[in-house]
Amino acid sequence: MIRLPRKLIIILILVGLIFSITIDNIAFAREIEEQEIEEYYRGKVLFVQELESESYSRMVEQRAEVLLTTGPHQGERITVTNTYEEGNTYLSLYLEEEQDVILVSRDREGQLDQIYLHDVARDRGLFYLIIIFMLLLLIVGGKSGLKTIITLVFAGLIIGRFMLPLLLEGYDPIFITTVSAVIIIIPTLLIIGGINEKSLAAIIGTATGVGIAGLLTLWVGELSHLTGFNSEEAMMLFNLDQDINIRGLLFAGIIIGSLGAVTDVSMSVASAISEISNNNRRLRVSDLMLAGLNVGRDIMGTMANTLLLAYVGSAIPLLLLLLGVEMHWMRIINMDIIATEFVRGITGSIGLIISIPVTAFVAAVLMGENK
Numbered sequence: 001m002i003r004l005p006r007k008l009i010i011i012l013i014l015v016g017l018i019f020s021i022t023i024d025n026i027a028f029a030r031e032i033e034e035q036e037i038e039e040y041y042r043g044k045v046l047f048v049q050e051l052e053s054e055s056y057s058r059m060v061e062q063r064a065e066v067l068l069t070t071g072p073h074q075g076e077r078i079t080v081t082n083t084y085e086e087g088n089t090y091l092s093l094y095l096e097e098e099q100d101v102i103l104v105s106r107d108r109e110g111q112l113d114q115i116y117l118h119d120v121a122r123d124r125g126l127f128y129l130i131i132i133f134m135l136l137l138l139i140v141g142g143k144s145g146l147k148t149i150i151t152l153v154f155a156g157l158i159i160g161r162f163m164l165p166l167l168l169e170g171y172d173p174i175f176i177t178t179v180s181a182v183i184i185i186i187p188t189l190l191i192i193g194g195i196n197e198k199s200l201a202a203i204i205g206t207a208t209g210v211g212i213a214g215l216l217t218l219w220v221g222e223l224s225h226l227t228g229f230n231s232e233e234a235m236m237l238f239n240l241d242q243d244i245n246i247r248g249l250l251f252a253g254i255i256i257g258s259l260g261a262v263t264d265v266s267m268s269v270a271s272a273i274s275e276i277s278n279n280n281r282r283l284r285v286s287d288l289m290l291a292g293l294n295v296g297r298d299i300m301g302t303m304a305n306t307l308l309l310a311y312v313g314s315a316i317p318l319l320l321l322l323l324g325v326e327m328h329w330m331r332i333i334n335m336d337i338i339a340t341e342f343v344r345g346i347t348g349s350i351g352l353i354i355s356i357p358v359t360a361f362v363a364a365v366l367m368g369e370n371k
Contacts, residue, residue, distance in 0.1 A: 038106055042070040042121055045099045046077070059085045064095050064117075066103065078103075080117040093120060100124065144192070151188040158183050159256070173248030174214070177255045181210055185263065193267060197366035198274040205266035205359025210259055213351025217254045220343050226250060227336055250340065258348035261303050262355050269296045269359045277367040285368035292360030300356055304349040311345040 043066040051061045062082040068074055080103065084094045095101070100121035106114055137145035163180040167173055185206050193199035220226070227247065272295040273288050283291075312319070322332050332338055 038104060039071065040118065041068050041073065041103045041105065043068050043101050043103050045095055045097055045101060048095050048097055059083060062095050066101060078115055080115070082117050147191050151191055154187060155184045167244065167252065170243035173245050173252040177252040181255050181259055182207070184259065188263065189267060193271070198270045198363065201359050201363035201366055202266040202270040204362045205269065205355040206263045208358045209262040209266065209351040209355030210255055212354050213258050213347045214251050214255050216347040216350060217251050217343060220347065221247065221250055224339055226340055226343065254344060254347055257344060258307065258351050261307055261348065262352050265296065265299050265303055265352055266355045266359045268299050269356055270363045273360065273363040273367060283368065285364045288364035288368050289360045292363060293357060296356030296360060300353055303352055307348045307352065308345045311341055315341055
């Protein structure tokens with residue numbers, strides 16, 4: 001088995017960084033008129049004073065002294081007000097001393113103007129969680145864990161610095177997402193599996209499965225007249241001053257949403273065939289393919305459930321709302337948002353299923369005795 005040289009890994013990372021910076025600069029090089037700029041600051045609550053509302057006993061008005069800890073005004077102390085009401089979804093922020101908060105201000109010529117309390121700071125907890133995740137990858141996975149971190153960073157750069165900016169610029173979502181998926185798939189599988197027949201089979205299987213999922217989405221989208229306006233965010237995008245293909249974003253979501261699961265299945269099947277072939281070089285193509293299909297069938301059941309349950313989990317509030325109002329099932333199944341979620345889950349699962357025989361066949365042909 002050929003291992004991926006360290007120099008190649010470093011080159012891939014550097015190319016990805018340079019590529020991402022270049023695309024970022026191209027995508028966001030626009031003329032911006034000089035006007036009031038909305039700035040965000042981090043602050044720490046030093047002192048809180050509570051004043052009960054005279055009109056409503058459950059409502060509490062808080063006046064807090066906050067120390068700015070970031071930005072050009074770091075070290076300055078300001079006073080903000082906050083209204084809290086127990087059980088109220090929109091007035092549920094309760095300030096306490098030593099609490100980290102986010103403040104928003106419209107700066108004029110470097111001066112703070114009308115600074116407000118925006119929300120409690122949550123990014124630090126997310127940062128700690130990411131650190132724990134990476135440490136566990138390194139401790140449990142060793143070199144494989146390090147490769148996983150590299151591929152995750154690489155995929156994040158491609159999505160955040162290449163795909164999303166170009167989609168926002170109005171480029172064709174189908175083309176941009178396909179190119180992004182290819183850029184992510186090939187280096188990821190080569191880094192994880194090395195430059196060998198196993199990685200080649202996994203790349204072909206993943207590309208086939210994801211491509212079929214995307215094509216099915218386009219076909220069913222036309223057949224079912226899906227609009228793409230299945231979320232509040234899509235409607236907000238439509239109102240932006242950009243020419244964004246909202247329907248095309250359905251394709252983009254399917255490709256990126258199913259990419260991870262299909263890659264996992266393809267690499268698992270290819271790895272199983274590779275191990276079997278290494279232990280018995282005399283096995284024929286048909287024997288290896290049958291073994292790969294048997295492994296793939298076991299993986300198929302769990303991964304298909306994973307995809308469907310992930311989509312259902314994200315839609316639980318909506319499903320409960322529909323059940324709570326006792327809406328007729330015919331109306332529910334024909335709603336754009338429900339039909340879209342069905343298409344997401346089922347087409348992604350179909351792509352996952354298709355990738356199994358394709359990967360098994362390609363891996364068996366490449367590694368079998370009569371290759």
